[in-house]
Amino acid sequence: MTLGAGQKSWDAKLQVRYEIVSSSMAGNPTEMMVTWNTVNSTNISAVEFGLNGEFSKTTTGYSSKFTEPEEGRVQYIHRVLLSGLKPGKVYTYHCGSPEGWSSLFYFKAQLNTTDWSPRFAVFGDLGNENAQSLGRLQEETQKGMYDVFLHIGDFAYNMYEEGGRVGDSFMRQIETIAAYVPYMTCPGNHEQYYNFTNYKNRFSMPNFNQSENLWYSWNIGPAHIISFSTEVYFFPWYGLHASENQMAWLQKDLQEASKPENRKRRPWIITMGHRPAYCTNSNHNDCTLEGGLVKRFFEELFYKYGVDLELWAHEHTYERLWPVYGGKVYNGTVRPYTDPKAPVHIITGSAGNRERHDGFGPQKEWSAFRNSDYGYTRMVIHNATHLSLEQVSDDQIQPAAQRKLASPPGIGLCMSDCSSAMVSDQGGNLWTALPSLNINMDLIHGSSHSRRGLCMSSCNGTMVTDQI
DSSP states (O other): OOOOTTOOOHHHHHHHSOOEEEEEEOSSTTOEEEEEEESSOOSOOEEEEEETTOOOEEEEOEEEEEEOTTTOOEEEEEEEEEOSOOTTOEEEEEEEETTEEOOOEEEEOOOSSSSSOOEEEEEOOEESSSOTTHHHHHHHHHTTOOSEEEEESOEETTTTGGGGHHHHHHHHHHHHHHTTSOEEEEOOGGGOHHHHHHHHHHOOOTTHHHHTTSSEEEEETTEEEEEOOSGGGTOGGGOTHHHHHHHHHHHHHHHHHTSHHHHHHSOEEEEEOSSOSOOOBSSOOGGGSTTOHHIIIIIHHHHHTTOOEEEEOSSSSEEEEOSEETTEEOOOSSSTTBSOSSOEEEEEOOSBOTTOOOOBOSOOTTEEEEEOSSEEEEEEEOSSSEEEEEEEESSSOOOGGGOOOOSOOOSSTTOOOOOSOOOSOBTTTTOSSGGGGOOOOOOOTTOTTOOOEEEOOOOTTSOEEEEO
């Protein structure tokens, strides 16, 4: 068949339809950013959305042409900011244009207060090959277990490969979670190719127009979360301006978050960056060095402003540290994680990719627990004084038929039912019996490094290898 001018074949028509859809926080709890891409340009970029399964509203945005540097493949990145959302309400949406619409998706608008308990899935180093944790994350997304995903660098392995097709494939895989729950990111070393071009174009984080997704911060419940790039210090040939601009921004952001009136409203300050400051892996990476770059640039700064929790990835393992500063352990008052006097570090880079696992070297005194299973971290910020973490193993999954209730409802704020979970570590044997969890972890005010308690939480029938 011969096509006349302006006509499109059926295949071309399909290409206009959405390819990949993701959602992300926009920095304002009444807003949500929806991002997708198409192979062809479209006349408009629109999202139809509403409550109760109805499309009562339409919001338009814009598209940007993205030329993949390896082969010169062109695609169009569409961004639409949804505003005026009602806190806690579930919205149905689809995106596209009259030339073609996506499938139907939904998301829950963030609550616009500080007195709720946001739930996170936290992980890094997830590829489109050997993506061990993805299946369980998909299942738990459909069960409504999370309010936010935190992907702490290293995507796809690698997004630029095969002319960007590896990136396309990865984004299609995570659409099954990222189109339903905000997917918040930071760059890793595997994103550095062509000056982070794929990463900068494929995501839409708060402040992305100014920082190109490399650094930003946002508030959720009682927490202020800061995402930053460790990579700008390891790839200086892309220019020193990025590292200088990030540091100036980071200092200003921490100063603002640490003002007494802001710390009272959101007492938790949490950071997420790809390469850790500390680790006990055997690969001689930066985190194994006493004078590593990440320690030199960030440790003093984060300690000065009382950062509570530092989330990292890069190492393809899981490791939890005691509260540490300057290589020394600064445990808390009643328990190590009760009002600790230094930041707590969590390394969670074992979600699965083609590079498999990393090994461990000798364990240091500041390393509380470590595990090489594939898996990811669950985090709940319960309130202004309680935060809980647990590491889920994808290597020790029980069949659903064996997940029987093993204990009664838990005692205290920081725990609930445990359904036949395998727990190989409970905060370094700090809690030998479940009732002992019901302890006072209130914030001790007045300290120059005031903090709160990290504690145990629910197991949800999965294999949990670490809980604090």
